[in-house]
Amino acid sequence: MADNHEAIYSSIKKIKLIGWLLAVFTIITVGLSYVELPSHSLNIVVGMVVATFKASLVALIFMHLNHEAKLVYKILAFTGAFALALFVLFYFSNTDPLVYKNF
Amino acid sequence: MDIPYTVTARPDTGLYNAKVGIWLFLASEVMLFGGLFSSYIFLRVGADYPWPVHELGVTLGFVNTLVLIFSSVTVLLAWANLKLRNIGKYKLYLFITILCAGTFMVIKSIEYNAKFHHYSVTLTDGTILTGHLPQGYNIEFGEVKELNLTIAGKTAAIDADPINHVLPWVKGDVPKFKTETGDLIVLDKAAFNELKNAAQIKAKEKAQKDGLKEVPNWTLKLVAEKPIVFSLPPSQLLSKPQAGAKLISFRDGTTAEGVMLNDKMTLEVDAIDLRATPDKEKSLAWSENYLGSAWKKFFIEKRDHSISQFNEKYSDGKGGTTRDPAKSATHQKHMFYIKLDDVNHAKLDSDSNAGHKAEVKGPSKDESQESHQHPTVILERKDIQFFSNFTPKLNSYYAIYFTLTGLHGLHVIAGALVLAYFLFCNGKMLKTDPERLANRVEVGGLFWHFVDLVWIFLFPLLYLL
Numbered sequence: 001m002a003d004n005h006e007a008i009y010s011s012i013k014k015i016k017l018i019g020w021l022l023a024v025f026t027i028i029t030v031g032l033s034y035v036e037l038p039s040h041s042l043n044i045v046v047g048m049v050v051a052t053f054k055a056s057l058v059a060l061i062f063m064h065l066n067h068e069a070k071l072v073y074k075i076l077a078f079t080g081a082f083a084l085a086l087f088v089l090f091y092f093s094n095t096d097p098l099v100y101k102n103f
Numbered sequence: 104m105d106i107p108y109t110v111t112a113r114p115d116t117g118l119y120n121a122k123v124g125i126w127l128f129l130a131s132e133v134m135l136f137g138g139l140f141s142s143y144i145f146l147r148v149g150a151d152y153p154w155p156v157h158e159l160g161v162t163l164g165f166v167n168t169l170v171l172i173f174s175s176v177t178v179l180l181a182w183a184n185l186k187l188r189n190i191g192k193y194k195l196y197l198f199i200t201i202l203c204a205g206t207f208m209v210i211k212s213i214e215y216n217a218k219f220h221h222y223s224v225t226l227t228d229g230t231i232l233t234g235h236l237p238q239g240y241n242i243e244f245g246e247v248k249e250l251n252l253t254i255a256g257k258t259a260a261i262d263a264d265p266i267n268h269v270l271p272w273v274k275g276d277v278p279k280f281k282t283e284t285g286d287l288i289v290l291d292k293a294a295f296n297e298l299k300n301a302a303q304i305k306a307k308e309k310a311q312k313d314g315l316k317e318v319p320n321w322t323l324k325l326v327a328e329k330p331i332v333f334s335l336p337p338s339q340l341l342s343k344p345q346a347g348a349k350l351i352s353f354r355d356g357t358t359a360e361g362v363m364l365n366d367k368m369t370l371e372v373d374a375i376d377l378r379a380t381p382d383k384e385k386s387l388a389w390s391e392n393y394l395g396s397a398w399k400k401f402f403i404e405k406r407d408h409s410i411s412q413f414n415e416k417y418s419d420g421k422g423g424t425t426r427d428p429a430k431s432a433t434h435q436k437h438m439f440y441i442k443l444d445d446v447n448h449a450k451l452d453s454d455s456n457a458g459h460k461a462e463v464k465g466p467s468k469d470e471s472q473e474s475h476q477h478p479t480v481i482l483e484r485k486d487i488q489f490f491s492n493f494t495p496k497l498n499s500y501y502a503i504y505f506t507l508t509g510l511h512g513l514h515v516i517a518g519a520l521v522l523a524y525f526l527f528c529n530g531k532m533l534k535t536d537p538e539r540l541a542n543r544v545e546v547g548g549l550f551w552h553f554v555d556l557v558w559i560f561l562f563p564l565l566y567l568l
Binding site: 005008011012015016018019022023026029030033034036038039040043044047048050051054055058059062063069070071072075076078079082083086087089090 | 126133161
């Protein structure tokens with residue numbers, strides 16, 4: 001982590017900038033939710049893309065995941081895989097047993 | 104013994120120990136919230152009602168988002184200033200962070216409180232009226248001449264407990280009862296215990312005499328000196344009372360015979376949702392006892408206006424539309440969902456094209472009435488299929504809303520407590536080992552950012568989309 005004073009001063013600037021960016025993207029999220037896209041699913045996708053971008057800013061800069069020790073990434077790899085599995089589960093809810101007989 | 108590697112990194116992990124700890128913890132937190140987000144998807148896909156979009160107050164949610172982002176910045180500034188040994192600024196920024204947590208929770212409780220006092224009533228034809236119950240909702244059941252108490256023979260969920268479940272709902276004076284032995288008593292705790300003991304002894308005697316394996320239930324009859332009137336919320340009864348019911352059962356199994364005096368619900372309507380009503384023009388809401396034909400006329404005008412707007416907006420130039428109106432949830436909502444808030448000057452066309460400006464006026468019984476006053480209807484019990492305040496009982500959306508935001512709120516409180524501990528209880532460490540405290544603040548900050556990160560997803564999913 002930033003240990004000399006120079007690095008800390010520059011990181012303070014970066015923190016404030018990211019704070020403003022997050023606020024601006026919050027306004028964008030709210031605005032976009034009132035725009036009627038061809039389907040509401042598309043609204044959800046766009047909203048989630050913006051939210052994921054904001055979350056990445058928080059994770060990478062605020063939680064300094066952009067430069068962290070290897071061990072942290074190893075821990076998070078497991079979480080990522082399991083969390084992904086949780087969301088893939090949803091795929092099975094959509095399968096109609098009458099259509100997919102061999103499923 | 105001192106804990107090792109609180110300041111310097113452990114050579115094999117490259118991290119000080121607390122950081123390994125917090126990341127392991129955050130990894131499990133991701134799984135916790137991941138499971139709930141996954142349930143959100145399942146509930147939304149499986150919902151058999153229009154999923155609420157923009158139903159929560161966006162402004163308050165938006166302000167709360169900014170509060171959390173701001174606090175994420177200040178917690179980092181606190182850490183950076185501690186690293187630079189600007190102790191005053193460190194304390195200030197950490198204090199602001201804790202203040203932000205408090206602000207977030209205050210706003211959240213304002214939102215929760217509004218939901219607890221807002222009701223949704225589904226009529227038997229599927230029409231939904233939402234609004235407030237200015238007088239609450241109590242049914243009145245009168246001319247009760249006697250109570251039948253059932254003393255359970257063995258430990259049971261339903262066992263006579265009139266002190267807690269019957270007497271609180273008596274309207275008027277404290278009633279007096281005549282017992283089976285002819286005494287006139289006021290039913291207080293001591294008197295009831297005496298009656299209960301006597302009944303249990305009788306039940307045991309009967310069990311012995313008849314050779315029963317189990318002690319039977321014993322019914323006690325208490326005759327009221329004067330007829331009693333009960334006034335109580337229907338949720339305090341064991342089952343939903345039918346219109347004109349002659350018998351009610353309290354939660355403790357006590358039954359009373361009498362006459363239903365009043366089971367009507369007075370509702371200050373703030374919105375009408377006709378999306379689930381099969382024949383929208385014949386909705387119960389338009390009956391003259393309720394909102395009446397003036398509101399029906401308003402609905403038809405508004406609906407037709409929405410249809411022409413939709414056709415214009417999505418015209419394919421050949422008399423059809425590029426979009427299926429039945430599949431547009433937004434269009435369905437425009438047509439069949441009426442918010443009565445400031446309907447008197449509702450401008451339905453916000454488009455700037457001047458040729459098509461329509462203003463539809465909502466009916467008002469009294470012209471001098473303020474526009475924010477909502478029409479009040481008195482609903483018959485027989486027309487009500489279901490009613491609830493906006494809590495998990497209402498539907499799966501509010502169930503997942505309260506679960507997710509409630510759990511998130513607990514995290515906000517926990518994070519604030521940890522940061523407050525660093526600020527107020529770590530004064531000694533600040534002097535003797537500031538580098539170690541800086542690491543503590545960094546770890547607390549990591550948790551705080553995670554709380555912010557969860558909210559970044561919660562806000563659009565619950566408020567906007």
